[in-house]
Amino acid sequence: MDNEGGGVGFDQFVAERLDRLLRYATAIACDKHLAQDIVQDVLIRAQNKWDRIGAMDAPYLYVKRMVTNDYLSWRRRKAAREVAVERGELAKHVPSMADPADAHAEREAMRARIAVLPRKQRAALVLRFYEDCSDAEIAQVLGCTESTVRSQLSRALQTLRAHELARSATLGVHS
């Protein structure tokens, strides 16, 4: 079957991108099961209108936008809050339990702090630091302006830095 405009078939798209989509969704949702639900729902919807999506210049970007919107939507809010509460509890314990010299512990502490950021800030952060997106691409995925992207990112980084400093202070470490 001809795919006009060099479009990619749905099955091929899934074969090539499914794992990456799952990683992305897991990173923003901080819950692999919630991420799985979202990716499944989105792909089923995407399949129904694949003739349009497949013909686009960047189908992956579009599907990523669907995944992000789905996660940020009101119907996922409750699930996301439960994850955040759970991770928030975890975050309180990580510093005291861990040896600060241990890179693994550092990382786990950061992970817990990222997990309790507001959802949209975390999505912007993942798009920048995991998907290596430009401000313009992040704006497209989040459906907002580039200046909103920059403010979301800087607020997220401020929060993380404040936590980092507080934590270093309590542990007597200078970073």
Add this chain to the structure above:
Amino acid sequence: MNDLIRSAIAAEAEERVDSRTVLAELHKAKKRRKPLGLIIGVASLTAAAAAAAVIIPTAVKKTDASPATNPPATVTAQNVLLLGLDSYGFTDTIVYARFETDGSVSAVSLPRDVWTGGAGGQKINHLFQEDPAKLTDAVEKMTGTKVDHYAAVKMSELGKVADAVGGVEICLTAPAKDQFSGVDLPAGRSTVKGEQALAFLRQRYGLRNGDLDRIKRHQAFLTALAAKITKENALPVAREIGRTIHVDQGWDVLEFAQRFRGPVKIRTATLPVGPEEITSTGAGFVVDQAQAKQFVEKQFGGGAPAEPGCVS
């Protein structure tokens, strides 16, 4: 701090579920989508037939419709425009069909060379490309009925649709050979698919009544195609059609699909038109509105299925 953020996010992402479990779920979801596939298949088939123009008004006998099954309360009879688009986006075939709640279909082909608004006016086959609403408005005015929905497919896809059902049987009263369409078929019964199916649907030169004869071919093809749709091939057919089908927004296809429970029977007829008239803008047909309204009302009202039989 950036590297720490990077590695923290990567660790989080690493937790994702196995993609094979998601693939399995997607596969299950595909299977559940059958009704939708069936409806799109039926709609597209009908659109193929869209050419339908039975010039000879079939004697339509009104019979008491006996409700064989009780369809779900939400299903209502709907009037749908089934459109076959040529490569320029013009509606090469226009079939106006009424889908009853029991899944039966009465269809009226509207010849593409009909002028809307009198001789020399705009041809009906140009309206959809300008704005789908212009076509639905014109059809509503001409027939005195309400158009509920429309579905459009590219005519060029119909060869693949014929492939998907393993070929469609047609019958010719004389051999057909024409260099423009590339058709080359013997008299009598043949099973057409792929390019030959397309050529059969496309041939206009060499037919005594031009497009009106072609409309009969479209009707014969549509009826034979609809009869070949089964639960098993509905999905492949829908997949072919689904690549190019275009339906109006807000059409609840799932609700629509509920009426189909078995092979689809289609009664076809062609809207009666006046003699061909030549004007400075080309040749076309004038439609008498009062006659058109009466004809559509009668055809949609029910009657015995007309056998398309052999076509020229």
